Amino acid sequence: MRSGSRAFPVPFESHLPVRLRWIPSALAIIVVCIPVVVASRSANTLAGSTTEVLATSAVVAIVLVAALVLRARYPRSTAAVAIAAACAAVLLSSLALIGPGPVVASTLTVMITLFGVGSRQGRMPALILAGSGIVAIGAVVLLAPPPESRGIESLVLLVALVGLAASGGVAQYNGRAFIQSITERARRAEETRESEAERRVAEERLAIARDLHDVMAHQIAVINLHAASASQALRTRPDDAERSLTTVREAARTVLGEIGSLLTVLRSADSGHSVTLAPTPGLSHLTQLIDEFSKAGLSIEQRTVGTPFELDSLRDIVAHRVLQEGLTNAHKHGGDGTALVQLDYGSDSLGITVTNVTKPRRDDRIVVESGHGLVGVRERASSVGGSLETSFGPGPVHRFVVTIPFDSSDSGPQS
Incomplete structure (x- = not known):
């Protein structure tokens, strides 16, 4: 014009x-x-x-x-x-x-x-x-x-x-x-709302993928290890084979239950109905988590440094999930079936350290640090301002260290 x-x-x-x-x-x-x-x-x-x-x-x-x-x-x-x-x-x-x-x-x-x-x-x-x-x-x-x-x-x-x-x-x-x-x-505003909705959907998908990995990685590792143990002990040590197969059955039942819960959530979201889910575990379930790994054959020693106190819900969930991933790595890649868990309650942060002996092979660093597990841990830790560090040595020792900073909403040291 x-x-x-x-x-x-x-x-x-x-x-x-x-x-x-x-x-x-x-x-x-x-x-x-x-x-x-x-x-x-x-x-x-x-x-x-x-x-x-x-x-x-x-x-x-x-x-x-x-x-x-x-x-x-x-x-x-x-x-x-x-x-x-x-x-x-x-x-x-x-x-x-x-x-x-x-x-x-x-x-x-x-x-x-x-x-x-x-x-x-x-x-x-x-x-x-x-x-x-x-x-x-x-x-x-x-x-x-x-x-x-x-x-x-x-x-x-x-x-x-x-x-x-x-x-x-x-x-x-x-x-x-x-x-x-x-x-x-x-x-x-309409475009922003649509992009925000797409971003939230992507975040929800990522959160579902992380939760699915956190829940299933340990159980699948248990099934794999005990299935191999049962096949080796089936003829010479039938009692050990039976115990391994029992562990495999329990782990498989747990996995199926978690998958069923996840599918229920996804279907309810598609149909527009709400579903009441069990609360996500935090550090208050630490004893139960250690018992599960102990039943799977991982001997865990726990240490607590400083005065424990309750975290806010988000940091509590992150702490539980990263500790679960650290113990899963120790179980999958550990050389002697033992792990040391140490919780360091400082003045401004919580340190979670999982230490285990690795298997004697040249590619242990590649095996331990490959996969999506550590990526998910870094994402979870960064979501609350934390960080993940992994290190080897001295000797065949692997350390998994996560630092979670405290928030002003944390309740402070317990009396």
């Missing part, structure tokens, strides 16, 4: 159907041409001949009509042309070469084109052109006034009409800009 890189609010004509967009311009042309037609009837009373007066009036009318037709595509240029035509009409009227009709028509055209500039391009272009028009036409009115005109009164009327037209166009521009900004904010 216009050249330039700035995006302006769409004028009201653009909201009309294509077949009706000619109506505003046609109405403007009719309004402008009426004074010219009426004034042509008194052409014989002017200084020039009737033919000259009619020809001059026709030229002015053609210029004004062209400005009105092209005002949508070239708003500034057509406004400047209308101002120039108004100056020429005032000058020709002062010489009695045309009547007052073309002067009125040119003034109306200036108002219409200035309204278009303000409506399409805003305050500054409209202000510049309106000021220029007032100065140019006012100078001609004062220096070469038309017959029977009052210079000062005409100038005041000109300022009022031009100012009214320009301010009306600017008001329409500002109104459309306001509506457009509200619409844009609503659109962005």
Whole structure:
């Protein structure tokens, strides 16, 4: 609609159907041409001949009509042309070469084109052109006034009409800009809401994957180890094989129960129904966690340094999950079936250390630090501002150290 890189609010004509967009311009042309037609009837009373007066009036009318037709595509240029035509009409009227009709028509055209500039391009272009028009036409009115005109009164009327037209166009521009900004904010809010929903879905999927790994990794490792132990002891040590198979059966039952609970949660989310889940375990279930690993064949020694106190629910869950992962790694990759768990309650953080002896092989570091388990531990620890560090040595010793900083909502040391 216009050249330039700035995006302006769409004028009201653009909201009309294509077949009706000619109506505003046609109405403007009719309004402008009426004074010219009426004034042509008194052409014989002017200084020039009737033919000259009619020809001059026709030229002015053609210029004004062209400005009105092209005002949508070239708003500034057509406004400047209308101002120039108004100056020429005032000058020709002062010489009695045309009547007052073309002067009125040119003034109306200036108002219409200035309204278009303000409506399409805003305050500054409209202000510049309106000021220029007032100065140019006012100078001609004062220096070469038309017959029977009052210079000062005409100038005041000109300022009022031009100012009214320009301010009306600017008001329409500002109104459309306001509506457009509200619409844009609503659109962005909708996009933000959709992106936020997608982000939450991704976080929920990641949380489900972490929980699934935390719950199943230990049990699958137990099943794998005791299935191998049972197959080796089946002929020579049937009692040991029976105990291993019992452990495998219990671990498999636990896994099936956890998978069933997870599927129940997912199905209830899809159907829109709520499901009451068992509370997620924290450090208060540490004894139960150690008993489970002990039944699976891992001998665990526990130490506590400092005064224990209750953590907030999020840090409590994170502490339990990372400790579960550390013991799972010790069970899977340990060399002698033992592990040392140490909880260090400091003044501003909780340290969780799991130490175990690794199997005597060259790729122990690659085996222990591969997989998604440690990635999930780092993500869980970082979610509460904590960190994970793993180290080897001296000798075939692996250390799994997680630091969880305290929060102001923690209850503090217990008395």
